[in-house]
Amino acid sequence: MDPTKRPLKIPPTFSTYAESHGIFDLYKRLLSQLLVEKPEDPLAFLIDLLKRDNDDVPQITILGPPASGKQSIAKMVASKLRCTLLTKDNIIEEADTELRNQAKDLIKAGRQIPVELWGELMKSRLKVFDCIKKGWVLDSFPETREQAIVLASLGIYPKHCILLNAPDTVLIERASGKRVDPKTGDIFHTTFDWPTSSDVADRLKEVPGYSESEITERLVIYHRHIDGILEAYKANLHTFNADQPKADVCSQVMTFLHSKPRTAAPHTPRIVLLGSTGSGKGVQASLLANKYGIINVSMGQLIKQCIAAESRSGQACKSYTERNMLVPDAIVLSILKERLTDLDCAAHGWVLHGYPKTREQAEQLSGAGLLPNRVFFLEIPNDSVMERLSLRATDPITGDRYHLLYNPPRTQEVKDRLKISPKDEEEAVRKRLADYHAYSEELADFYSDSQRINADQDPHTVFESIESMVVKPLPKNPNY
Numbered sequence: 001m002d003p004t005k006r007p008l009k010i011p012p013t014f015s016t017y018a019e020s021h022g023i024f025d026l027y028k029r030l031l032s033q034l035l036v037e038k039p040e041d042p043l044a045f046l047i048d049l050l051k052r053d054n055d056d057v058p059q060i061t062i063l064g065p066p067a068s069g070k071q072s073i074a075k076m077v078a079s080k081l082r083c084t085l086l087t088k089d090n091i092i093e094e095a096d097t098e099l100r101n102q103a104k105d106l107i108k109a110g111r112q113i114p115v116e117l118w119g120e121l122m123k124s125r126l127k128v129f130d131c132i133k134k135g136w137v138l139d140s141f142p143e144t145r146e147q148a149i150v151l152a153s154l155g156i157y158p159k160h161c162i163l164l165n166a167p168d169t170v171l172i173e174r175a176s177g178k179r180v181d182p183k184t185g186d187i188f189h190t191t192f193d194w195p196t197s198s199d200v201a202d203r204l205k206e207v208p209g210y211s212e213s214e215i216t217e218r219l220v221i222y223h224r225h226i227d228g229i230l231e232a233y234k235a236n237l238h239t240f241n242a243d244q245p246k247a248d249v250c251s252q253v254m255t256f257l258h259s260k261p262r263t264a265a266p267h268t269p270r271i272v273l274l275g276s277t278g279s280g281k282g283v284q285a286s287l288l289a290n291k292y293g294i295i296n297v298s299m300g301q302l303i304k305q306c307i308a309a310e311s312r313s314g315q316a317c318k319s320y321t322e323r324n325m326l327v328p329d330a331i332v333l334s335i336l337k338e339r340l341t342d343l344d345c346a347a348h349g350w351v352l353h354g355y356p357k358t359r360e361q362a363e364q365l366s367g368a369g370l371l372p373n374r375v376f377f378l379e380i381p382n383d384s385v386m387e388r389l390s391l392r393a394t395d396p397i398t399g400d401r402y403h404l405l406y407n408p409p410r411t412q413e414v415k416d417r418l419k420i421s422p423k424d425e426e427e428a429v430r431k432r433l434a435d436y437h438a439y440s441e442e443l444a445d446f447y448s449d450s451q452r453i454n455a456d457q458d459p460h461t462v463f464e465s466i467e468s469m470v471v472k473p474l475p476k477n478p479n480y
Contacts, residue, residue: 010346012337012369015268019373024265029056036155057135058083059157060257061142063229064164066218067175067210068242069249072187073164074139076250077257083135086125091141095124118142119150126156145228152232160257161233164242164249168219175215179204193246269294269349269470270371272356274443275378276436277429278385279455280462281353284378287463288351288470295345299336299354303327306335313338333364340370357435359442375447376466377440378455382433389429393418 018024030046039045058081062074071087078085092103099121106113113121125131138158142148151157166174177190182205188195195201209218230237238256240249269292273281282298289296306314307321313335320327332355340350352372356362365372391404396419402409409415422428444450453465 009338009341010343012341012346012371015270015346016369016371019265019267022265032155052132057133058137058257059135059159060162061138061158061160061233062162062164063140063226064242065166065168065171065222065226066215067171067178068164068166069246070140070164072246073162073250073253074137076246077253078137080250080254081135081137081257083137084130086131086136086138086141088141091121091125094128095121099124115144115146115150118147119154119156122151122156123154142229144225145232148229148232158233159236161230161237162253162256163230163237163239165239166242170243171219172212172215175207175210176212178207178210180207181205267349268346269351269374271349271351271374271376271470272372272447273351273353273376273378274356274440274447274450275376275455276380276382276385276440277432278388279378279380280459281378283459284376284463284466285351285353287459288466291467292349292470294349294351297336297339297345297350297352299332299352301354302335302339303332329361329364333361333368336365337368337370356443358439359446362443362446372447374470375450376469377444377450377452378462379452380455384456385433386426386429389424390420390426392424393420395419 030049033049034042034046037045060077062070062077064070074085074087092100095103099117102117103113103121106117126136142151174189174192177192179188179190180186181188181195181200181203183203186200187193187207188200188204195204209215240252240256242249269288271288271294273285275281285296285298288294303314303317303321307318308314313331316331317327317335336352336355339345340352356365387405388403392401393404394401395409395414396417402414402418409418451469453462455462
């Protein structure tokens with residue numbers, strides 16, 4: 001950019017590059033790690049983080065009452081994501097020698113491990129290469145709000161918190177039939193999940209701590225602490241019904257893990273509305289612009305403004321419009337690029353309608369760096385378009401616009417003097433419809449991620465459909 005040049009133009013590739021490469025989120029991750037770790041050499045630390053192949057690895061904790069299936073779901077998730085499964089036992093076993101000995105001494109003495117020691121154990125375990133490279137799934141931890149707060153103070157905060165929930169009566173029934181394979185540690189159930197192998201079935205043992213009285217006592221303790229834990233993780237918490245087959249629970253959990261989370265990154269809407277004449281593109285663009293403060297860019301109006309301003313581009317357009325000829329694509333793209341790189345469009349975003357009309361124009365738009373992040377096709381039957389447009393009329397005296405079916409004039413006198421615009425004559429409308437449908441399939445192929453909207457309904461209903469897709473995050477191509 002040349003700061004001495006006015007008006008200032010923002011290259012369209014700036015925002016698209018930042019969004020497509022997650023620059024804001026990258027800065028956020030780097031700064032958060034810097035503040036948590038507080039290294040002596042910050043630059044070397046940041047360079048080391050940037051050298052990692054992928055730092056967007058799974059960081060998941062799975063919580064729930066006893067007998068809700070946390071261990072089974074945690075194993076399945078860790079297996080599907082190929083990441084490290086962390087339990088309280090292996091966190092202690094694989095920690096540094098000094099910390100491991102402290103924890104084991106406390107367990108032997110029948111004392112609880114302090115929350116500060118749990119924090120050090122977790123911090124030590126998460127520094128191991130497998131957690132850094134592949135990510136982790138934490139099974140049934142933290143168990144209290146204090147533990148969650150200590151972990152957060154050390155920078156250990158899961159990206160996804162999964163809560164498996166079920167009625168206490170169901171959990172007590174599950175617990176009474178729970179069996180464990182002492183050889184592999186796999187969990188089975190006498191009613192719901194009996195092993196197919198007779199050898200495995202013969203060596204199953206009852207699980208200590210799962211009698212009715214013991215499970216009831218553990219449920220009381222769980223309910224005492226869970227609200228505080230959930231309050232600590234409410235920003236990224238999702239609850240699942242655990243009273244269903246494990247495969248269904250796992251499928252729902254994986255869908256949640258692959259969903260794109262909300263981001264605090266600045267989002268610049270770049271919306272293209274496509275559709276036939278009379279589909280309501282201008283109305284929807286106006287509604288979007290008014291509600292969200294984005295810039296309404298009509299290609300037809302833009303050309304008229306250039307001609308009225310007698311700019312160089314306008315003079316080039318004038319010779320074509322006077323002869324009712326199409327303005328060449330190169331001139332149209334030049335005008336459009338000039339407008340969409342203005343500071344207001346770059347800062348607030350834009351909604352474009354009336355362009356592109358062909359696949360070639362869509363390719364040229366993308367080639368200029370003007371990549372839309374939302375494309376909507378407003379679909380409406382030809383009959384409805386004819387009804388909308390061919391019955392429109394204008395009062396030449398007052399300038400009021402009427403529709404002979406939906407908004408007729410109140411007096412016969414006004415009705416008699418109404419005039420129909422030449423562009424709303426049936427033949428003219430049919431020609432514009434034919435021109436649109438000749439290229440609509442090509443445009444749909446080019447914008448394969450576009451959304452289709454039923455435009456043959458009330459404008460505000462159409463707007464609600466568009467709005468719901470504008471504010472919704474784009475689908476995620478997960479790294480895990």
